[in-house]
Amino acid sequence: MFAVLKHLFKLQFLIILIAVFAGIYYPQILEKIKSLIFEISSSSDNEPIAVKFSAENDIQLFSKAALAKFNGENEDEPIYLSILGSVYDVSKGRKHYGTGCSYSYFAGKDASKSFITGEFQEFDENSDDVMALKPSEVLSLYDWKKFYDKEYIFKGLSIGRFYDKNGAKTEYHHKLDAIANQALEDKITSNKNLEAYPSCNIEWSEKTGTRVWCTDQSGGKKRDWIGFPRKYYEAGKEDYRCACIETSELNSPNLKPYENCDPLSRTCFYKVE
Numbered sequence: 001m002f003a004v005l006k007h008l009f010k011l012q013f014l015i016i017l018i019a020v021f022a023g024i025y026y027p028q029i030l031e032k033i034k035s036l037i038f039e040i041s042s043s044s045d046n047e048p049i050a051v052k053f054s055a056e057n058d059i060q061l062f063s064k065a066a067l068a069k070f071n072g073e074n075e076d077e078p079i080y081l082s083i084l085g086s087v088y089d090v091s092k093g094r095k096h097y098g099t100g101c102s103y104s105y106f107a108g109k110d111a112s113k114s115f116i117t118g119e120f121q122e123f124d125e126n127s128d129d130v131m132a133l134k135p136s137e138v139l140s141l142y143d144w145k146k147f148y149d150k151e152y153i154f155k156g157l158s159i160g161r162f163y164d165k166n167g168a169k170t171e172y173h174h175k176l177d178a179i180a181n182q183a184l185e186d187k188i189t190s191n192k193n194l195e196a197y198p199s200c201n202i203e204w205s206e207k208t209g210t211r212v213w214c215t216d217q218s219g220g221k222k223r224d225w226i227g228f229p230r231k232y233y234e235a236g237k238e239d240y241r242c243a244c245i246e247t248s249e250l251n252s253p254n255l256k257p258y259e260n261c262d263p264l265s266r267t268c269f270y271k272v273e
């Protein structure tokens with residue numbers, strides 16, 4: 001009897017010790033358990049992994065292999081595609097993305113670059129590498145993503161270039177966001193400039209060379225003034241464009257008159273040698 005009590009006491013002591021230990025190291029233990037669970041669930045590379053993003057939201061993370069299963073080859077399975085690391089169910093567009101259809105190339109993968117280059121033949125591990133695109137092209141790619149947000153069902157994120165295995169945005173993605181934001185600002189500025197400095201009409205003939213001229217609606221902007229053609233060097237751009245300029249703006253430093261053209265003529269001619 002005494003021996004049994006002694007054992008029970010030892011057991012109780014051990015439990016208290018474990019509880020104290022767990023209390024002190026609880027966060028580390030929790031992290032360890034979480035990473036263990038993650039390792040176990042990602043050991044099967046073929047299935048999407050559900051990761052808790054917030055109390056209400058689980059999000060599916062797709063490895064390349066898990067995404068590839070939704071490539072449209074099986075008529076009974078949905079079709080998924082990924083753009084900028086976001087995965088969409090595009091099954092309702094099966095006539096575009098189904099096997100043998102015009103855009104089947106995009107099914108079951110992230111081929112973000114091809115949305116801009118239009119190259120739908122060869123897919124490789126760089127088909128989602130969009131860093132070499134021009135800023136304006138990066139912006140167009142973000143517009144494509146907006147299209148999928150609007151038209152199709154968001155299913156989760158693909159692990160790789162744009163999101164890591166915890167579903168966090170990669171450095172690469174943050175860098176791309178910055179490029180897209182800058183491109184958007186430049187576009188807004190450029191549009192404002194087009195309003196303030198509307199483009200000239202332009203035509204070319206072998207005999208006379210290039211002719212630029214202003215009317216009260218050149219550049220697609222109906223207005224109550226006509227303006228004079230000037231070479232307009234927009235900030236941040238190497239080249240100039242022909243803009244119609246109001247009298248009050250003629251001395252602006254980023255405007256240059258056309259050579260051999262009266263500064264107050266509505267039409268100028270020039271030849272590119």
Ligand code: HEM
Pocket residue numbers: 093096103114115116117118119
């Ligand atoms: C960079 C080049 C291009 C890309 C990335 C592209 C991509 C796409 C995609 C993804 C769709 C399916 C949209 C959806 O889910 O509803 C689509 C549809 C379509 N594309 Fe393209 N496309 C390109 C060039 C072209 C060109 C050059 C033409 C015409 C000559 C064209 C004609 C069409 C047509 C007619 C549709 C179907 C529209 C509909 O039925 O709703 N595309 N394109």
